[in-house]
Amino acid sequence: xxxxxxxxxxxxxxxxxxxxxxxxxxxxxxxxxxxxxxxxxxxxxxxxxxxxxxxxxxxxxxxxxxxxxxxxxxxxxxxxxxxxxxxxxxxxxxxxxxxxxxxxxxxxxxxxxxxxxxxxxxxxxxxxxxxxxxxxxxxxxxxxxxxxxxxxxxxxxxxxxxxxxxxxxxxxxxxxxxxxxxxxxxxxxxxxxxxxxxxxxxxxxxxxxxxxxxxxxxxxxxxxxxxxxxxxxxxxxxxxxxxxxxxxxxxxxxxxxxxxxxxxxxxxxxxxxxxxxxx
Amino acid sequence: xxxxxxxxxxxxxxxxxxxxxxxxxxxxxxxxxxxxxxxxxxxxxxxxxxxxxxxxxxxxxxxxxxxxxxxxxxxxxxxxxxxxxxxxxxxxxxxxxxxxxxxxxxxxxxxxxxxxxxxxxxxxxxxxxxxxxxxxxxxxxxxxxxxxxxxxxxxxxxxxxxxxxxxxxxxxxxxxxxxxxxxxxxxxxxxxxxxxxxxxxxxxxxxxxxxxxxxxxxxxxxxxxxxxxxxxxxxxxxxxxxxxxxxxxxxxxxxxxxxxxxxxxxxxxxxxxxxxxxx
Numbered sequence: 001x002x003x004x005x006x007x008x009x010x011x012x013x014x015x016x017x018x019x020x021x022x023x024x025x026x027x028x029x030x031x032x033x034x035x036x037x038x039x040x041x042x043x044x045x046x047x048x049x050x051x052x053x054x055x056x057x058x059x060x061x062x063x064x065x066x067x068x069x070x071x072x073x074x075x076x077x078x079x080x081x082x083x084x085x086x087x088x089x090x091x092x093x094x095x096x097x098x099x100x101x102x103x104x105x106x107x108x109x110x111x112x113x114x115x116x117x118x119x120x121x122x123x124x125x126x127x128x129x130x131x132x133x134x135x136x137x138x139x140x141x142x143x144x145x146x147x148x149x150x151x152x153x154x155x156x157x158x159x160x161x162x163x164x165x166x167x168x169x170x171x172x173x174x175x176x177x178x179x180x181x182x183x184x185x186x187x188x189x190x191x192x193x194x195x196x197x198x199x200x201x202x203x204x205x206x207x208x209x210x211x212x213x214x215x216x217x218x219x220x221x222x223x224x225x226x227x228x229x230x231x232x233x234x235x236x237x238x239x240x241x242x243x244x245x246x247x248x249x250x251x252x253x254x255x256x257x258x259x260x261x262x263x264x265x266x267x268x269x270x271x272x273x274x275x276x277x278x279x
Numbered sequence: 280x281x282x283x284x285x286x287x288x289x290x291x292x293x294x295x296x297x298x299x300x301x302x303x304x305x306x307x308x309x310x311x312x313x314x315x316x317x318x319x320x321x322x323x324x325x326x327x328x329x330x331x332x333x334x335x336x337x338x339x340x341x342x343x344x345x346x347x348x349x350x351x352x353x354x355x356x357x358x359x360x361x362x363x364x365x366x367x368x369x370x371x372x373x374x375x376x377x378x379x380x381x382x383x384x385x386x387x388x389x390x391x392x393x394x395x396x397x398x399x400x401x402x403x404x405x406x407x408x409x410x411x412x413x414x415x416x417x418x419x420x421x422x423x424x425x426x427x428x429x430x431x432x433x434x435x436x437x438x439x440x441x442x443x444x445x446x447x448x449x450x451x452x453x454x455x456x457x458x459x460x461x462x463x464x465x466x467x468x469x470x471x472x473x474x475x476x477x478x479x480x481x482x483x484x485x486x487x488x489x490x491x492x493x494x495x496x497x498x499x500x501x502x503x504x505x506x507x508x509x510x511x512x513x514x515x516x517x518x519x520x521x522x523x524x525x526x527x528x529x530x531x532x533x534x535x536x537x538x539x540x541x542x543x544x545x546x547x548x549x550x551x552x553x554x555x556x557x558x
Contacts, residue, residue, distance in 0.1 A: 043330075044330065044334050045324055050437075051322075051323065051530055052530050052531040052533070052534065054530075054531050055323050055529075055530045055531070151434070151437075151438055152434055152435070152438050152440070154434075155430070155431055155434040156431070158329075158430075159430055159431050161431070161449070164448070164452075165448055166445040166446075166448040166449045166452075167445075169443070169444055169445040169448070170440070170445045173443075173445075250334075251330055251331050251333070251334045252331040252333050252334070254331070255331065277556040
């Protein structure tokens, strides 16, 4: 990696299979408001979670190629599926630093657990990759890690089924095993899952600590950027001027615009479309 | 259209956004067992139902281009989303006959209704297109057509949530309006929905007739093929030899293989992968 020649005024790139990564963007914006950001949401090919490793890797490479064309200085892969299934094999192929959500989420969980029993929930691809468990075991081989795919959580969140009885029933089906084995820490291994925090807490009980891997990766990115030569020169100004935000999507921008405005709590109009299959 | 020069031994092409179209293939195989078939399932980009008209049209054109390269003699678009959102604008651009699922489903419903009140359920894109209602009104402008998107039905079916309490609760949420307005006929405007037939009948009652648009389009294709010069010469042999079946998908074949074997009730191994973004 060659950070010394990097243009520190260049934007930070964030990508996700869809809109979920906006929660990570929102977190990091609070920490680094003076940085410029480029967000790419692959809404034209979302969701990644049920696809094969091969195609997730192909999509992830295209997402990174697009951000590199935008001359970003640092990349955050906000998608758990891409972070777990594609990144470990491909991130060494790039000069630019790319951070995923697995390592920060796993680290936080290992730090948090007291009884050594950690649960991980995510999409089929994230769970099949075993990435969270592998990383946790690299830190401490004695940990007991229980991983479970919850494929209905994403569509339930996207349809606004947040506090409904049906969602509780489905969440109870999924999470009963996690209760039975007595985990004390549960990693929300998908950017959509924090929206079901209330349902999950009701089922698991207050004693189980929930880890939001998106939040953890925003914190980790903040640490890496502020401790390297990557930080924008405006960061040293008081008050620092606000950075630019650019949004790109792989389907028409209209639908993304309304969802993104809701996620970000501000009107978002400057969204451009990208034909991502060309990258 | 120029059917007189068509090679009658050429295969019939069927495509869908994923696996749902296999139900249509199964129906038509029983009617035309001596024909050759090529099935394409766009599992690498499924589902289509929540995407924009623009991208659904782009995907549909690529699906048709692939089948044309296979030199098919007739195309069945088994996907309701593609049939309603893309086909009406593009099918005139092709020499080959392309049949969608909307027209056959709409016709069957109009024939069936006695009180003139018809319900249509489907994906967001299918309902937004208003294709079923437009076609029904072209037949009889006095019909009252009530259209409703049920976006959670596809993931529920794909996760095997067929007879669960959560599925009943969600279906009741969706279908209550249809009960209130007193429809006597309900079009299942998505190839996944017939798998929820029991749940839907329990909620709507036995007096509401369900129309399976996939089944209707298989019947309609049978009529068109047998009444034109398209029928395979083997059809006149008794007993007629069985035709060939070829399967193509846009992600790795392994997962499709197990689902397809279940749908078709026979072991399916001859599945090839296609990079559909190149078409």
